[in-house]
Amino acid sequence: MKINPDFADFPIPLGAEWIETKTMTLGEIVNDDRVSIGLNFVEDDADYKFVRYSWFNFFEDYLLPSVRDKIRYQEVVQSIDYSGNEVKVSSSGGLFSADRVIISVPLKVLQEGGIFFQPALPANKSEAIQNATIWEGFKAFFEFSIPFYGDGFSVPVSPKESGQKIYYDAALGQDSNHHILGLFAVGEPARMLSQLSSEELKINVLAELDEVYNGQASAFYLKHTSQNWQSEPHIRGGYLSDHEDWRLVKELGKSINNKVYFAGGEYTDGEDWVSVHTAAQSARRAVEEMLS
Ligand SMILES: Cc1cc2nc3c(=O)[nH]c(=O)nc-3n(C[C@H](O)[C@H](O)[C@H](O)COP(=O)(O)OP(=O)(O)OC[C@H]3O[C@@H](n4cnc5c(N)ncnc54)[C@H](O)[C@@H]3O)c2cc1C
Structure with missing residues (x-):
């Protein structure tokens, strides 16, 4: 649930990003329905996203204060x-x-x-x-000077049980001037991506995007960051396969x-x-x- 607070003017979620349930569930988690009403959300297909906030912030603000002094770090x-x-x-x-x-x-x-x-x-x-079956987990965020990519797209993965790879508008609903395309990958695509150096990742991703967007990715690239969950010694991977x-x-x-x-x-x-x-x-x- 790590975030990068410095990459943009909103927190970049390097792990969990979407609220994959009703927003009311947030109030149920912390036994306070007012929480679900007090936070701002943006709808994203069947899910929701926090606005200028994250799962990390949620637990830090609403759960941690009551248990902080009982945790051994x-x-x-x-x-x-x-x-x-x-x-x-x-x-x-x-x-x-x-x-x-x-x-x-x-x-x-x-x-x-x-x-x-x-x-x-x-x-x-x-x-x-x-x-x-535990899928590998990997995320990356690429900033561009213009949002040529719209909503993004899914890269077909075959067989579907081997993972997922999705490019998406990471700044959706964040009221930000930063144009950031997210890359979410689990399973086989994540295993492949996590073996690349930062420069190799940049070359690989820009080439894939240039194919789809007619060379605009290379033309408008500003910077990128990534998170390889396999290399975190106490996490060691992504998550249990959806299948x-x-x-x-x-x-x-x-x-x-x-x-x-x-x-x-x-x-x-x-x-x-x-x-x-x-x-x-x-x-x-x-x-x-x-x-x-
Ligand atoms: C790339 C990626 C994207 C994701 N996106 C989403 C999303 O959009 N929405 C969503 O709802 N979920 C998402 N998830 C899943 C979500 O992150 C996990 O379901 C959630 O973090 C699980 O919480 P947890 O407490 O079970 O485990 P974790 O958050 O993994 O916490 C486990 C803790 O155990 C600690 N630990 C490990 N070993 C030891 C040890 N020996 N002794 C003491 N402590 C130890 C670790 O340091 C860690 O703090 C995503 C996951 C990945 C990898």
């Missing part, structure tokens, strides 16, 4: 021992114990063994983790022995997954289950 959880009555969590900051824990690290971190479990996770859970089997997703969201719970974009009830709001809803479900 810059600490990496290394192992979770749930063999006894208490759950013991070992992190780079020390050893902690609790009656129950909620795990909310990206699925890729679990898939690559980033946390050691004692005892090992049950077979159903570890099979679901290992068999899950994943819902039964596998449901398994990812299940708790273990009334002690270890899972919450986040990839640990849902199998109805929907990977959006920010589904991550928040899964956290509420985990807490309700924990307290029941």
Whole structure:
């Protein structure tokens, strides 16, 4: 949910950008309906976008103040021992114990063994983790001196299960003089793009846009920035494929022995997954289950 606050005169969302649900859901996330009414939104097809604001700002303003002093920053959880009555969590900051824990690290971190479990996770859970298809994630933003690109376009990806690649007007509804074209990619296109240097990315993207827009991209290019989510050591990828089997997703969201719970974009009830709001809803479900 990182942003680049300096690239333009509105926050550039390097990860989550769209509100993929009703704007009322924002109020439900923070238990305050006034929040949904007080923020400005712009409609974008079936979704919404924040105006001069972002998901990052939303959590910072409406959720963080109530929990800020309870968060331990810059600490990496290394192992979770749930063999006894208490759950013991070992992190780079020390050893902690609790009656129950909620795990909310990206699925890729679990898939690559980033946390050691004692005892090992049950077979159903570890099979679901290992068999899950996690798409790579990549975004880039290109500024041009004129908006020759209109709404942008989708680049066909085949087969469709292998990912998505979309160019879109990132300044839509932002009341800005900056003309910024966003590039969103997950899966195979993201894997390819994240291997390029910044200069190679520029050449690759401008060539693709020049084909569609008759050479205007190279003519009006000003600057660009990008975000490769694979290279973030505690994120390591994009997100669970949209085409994943819902039964596998449901398994990812299940708790273990009334002690270890899972919450986040990839640990849902199998109805929907990977959006920010589904991550928040899964956290509420985990807490309700924990307290029941
Ligand atoms: C390119 C891209 C575009 C996206 N666009 C959208 C969008 O437009 N709209 C939308 O709704 N969603 C979007 N998403 C998805 C959205 O970003 C995720 O669903 C959401 O961030 C998931 O939240 P989370 O809390 O589950 O995980 P994360 O936000 O990934 O947070 C996990 C946290 O765990 C921490 N962590 C990792 N390992 C450890 C460890 N060992 N110990 C302690 N902490 C650890 C990480 O540092 C991180 O802070 C996008 C994702 C990508 C990659």
